[in-house]
Amino acid sequence: MDPIPTDCPPPGLEPMLNLLYFARLREVLGRETERIELPADVSTVAGLAAWLRTRGDAWERELAPGKTWRAAVNQDMAQPDTPVRDGDEVAFFPPVTGG
Amino acid sequence: MNDRAVVVPGKTEVRVQPEDFDVGSEIARLRADNPRVGAVATFIGVCRDLNDGSQVAEMTLEHYPGMTERALEKIAVEARGRWDLIDILIVHRIGPMHPTDQIVLVAVTSSHRGEAFAACEFLMDYLKTRAPFWKKESTGEGARWVDARASDDAAAGRWS
Numbered sequence: 001m002d003p004i005p006t007d008c009p010p011p012g013l014e015p016m017l018n019l020l021y022f023a024r025l026r027e028v029l030g031r032e033t034e035r036i037e038l039p040a041d042v043s044t045v046a047g048l049a050a051w052l053r054t055r056g057d058a059w060e061r062e063l064a065p066g067k068t069w070r071a072a073v074n075q076d077m078a079q080p081d082t083p084v085r086d087g088d089e090v091a092f093f094p095p096v097t098g099g
Numbered sequence: 100m101n102d103r104a105v106v107v108p109g110k111t112e113v114r115v116q117p118e119d120f121d122v123g124s125e126i127a128r129l130r131a132d133n134p135r136v137g138a139v140a141t142f143i144g145v146c147r148d149l150n151d152g153s154q155v156a157e158m159t160l161e162h163y164p165g166m167t168e169r170a171l172e173k174i175a176v177e178a179r180g181r182w183d184l185i186d187i188l189i190v191h192r193i194g195p196m197h198p199t200d201q202i203v204l205v206a207v208t209s210s211h212r213g214e215a216f217a218a219c220e221f222l223m224d225y226l227k228t229r230a231p232f233w234k235k236e237s238t239g240e241g242a243r244w245v246d247a248r249a250s251d252d253a254a255a256g257r258w259s
Contacts (some may be wrong), residue, residue: 023161023233025246068247075166077229080185091163095247098160098191098232099144099203099223 014038015086017048022032022093025069038086045071046080048090067094107212108179109133109186111220117194118155120204129188129206130233136185136208140215142223150199152243153238158196158245163231167191181221182196182214191223191232221258228255240249 015038019030031058039051049063063069071078072091084090112129122143130136148155175187179205188206196202209215234245 020163022127022163022231023235072163072166072231075169077170091166093163093231094233094244096228096231097234097245097247098162098230099227 017084017086018089020089020091022091024094025062025092028062030058038084042084044080044084045073045078045082045090046085049080049092052092063092069093070095106183106185107135108184109208109217111172111179111187111246112176112189113168113175114190115164115167115171115193117192119192119201120190122201122204122206125190126206129186130208133185133208137210138208138212138215140207140209140212140219142203142205143201144203144223146196146198146200146202150236150238153236153240154236155198155236155238157237159235159237160191160193160196160202161235162191162193163234166231170230171226174222174229177225178203178218178222182209182218184209184214184218187218187222189226191226192231193232199203224251224254224258227251 015037017036017058019034021032026032042048042051049069053060053063061067070093071082073082073084074089122141126139126141130139146158171189171191175189178184178187184207186208187206191202192202203221203226205226207215207218207222209218228251236243236245
């Protein structure tokens with residue numbers, strides 16, 4: 001049996017994520033923010049996007065692997081294989097257009 | 100004698116704000132009569148009235164509060180790792196903009212012009228591809244989100 005990780009949440013508290021959506025993605029997905037339980041088999045940004053796609057409709061269209069979306073975890077730019085853990089803030093947005 | 104050894108890093112200031120900025124007073128404050136500053140390089144990004152073939156009446160800049168400042172600070176740290184710089188200032192506006200409005204100011208001080216010019220361009224190229232801002236334009240055909248440009252990715256890629 002694997003040792004219990006030291007950052008495991010106390011028993012009885014479910015692992016949660018704060019999700020944020022920006023710009024055109026926010027408009028198309030129809031929400032700015034939400035708090036969800038960390039799905040059991042999700043451990044990366046790509047995994048989370050795949051889980052969100054199961055909602056269908058715009059989620060399935062906009063977060064498809066071939067689409068140009070970006071993500072940040074805890075306010076750092078992320079890659080598809082960036083880990084996602086209990087308590088993380090994960091944001092989804094289009095490629096940036098500042099400056 | 101190699102004077103690289105005596106470049107003392109100054110300040111890094113990053114601001115995200117709706118208010119306009121005055122370049123003259125920002126530069127005066129930035130270099131603060133530091134006699135080691137031999138070069139000041141500045142870039143100002145300005146809102147235009149034409150983008151992708153359409154007349155732009157108004158633009159709105161959205162951002163990711165918290166991450167925006169963090170991302171700009173990281174870009175500044177990266178610039179310091181590449182060049183001997185004294186001060187770095189980045190001011191980026193948010194909210195509604197109209198053609199001829201100032202959008203962003205990047206200012207860098209250093210001993211010599213090579214570092215200042217290069218760092219100023221680097222900071223803008225990285226800001227364009229890594230700082231979480233998004234522009235929405237109002238044109239004659241309605242409102243639309245501005246698409247990121249491949250040329251911006253290519254410009255940032257030059258510094259790899």
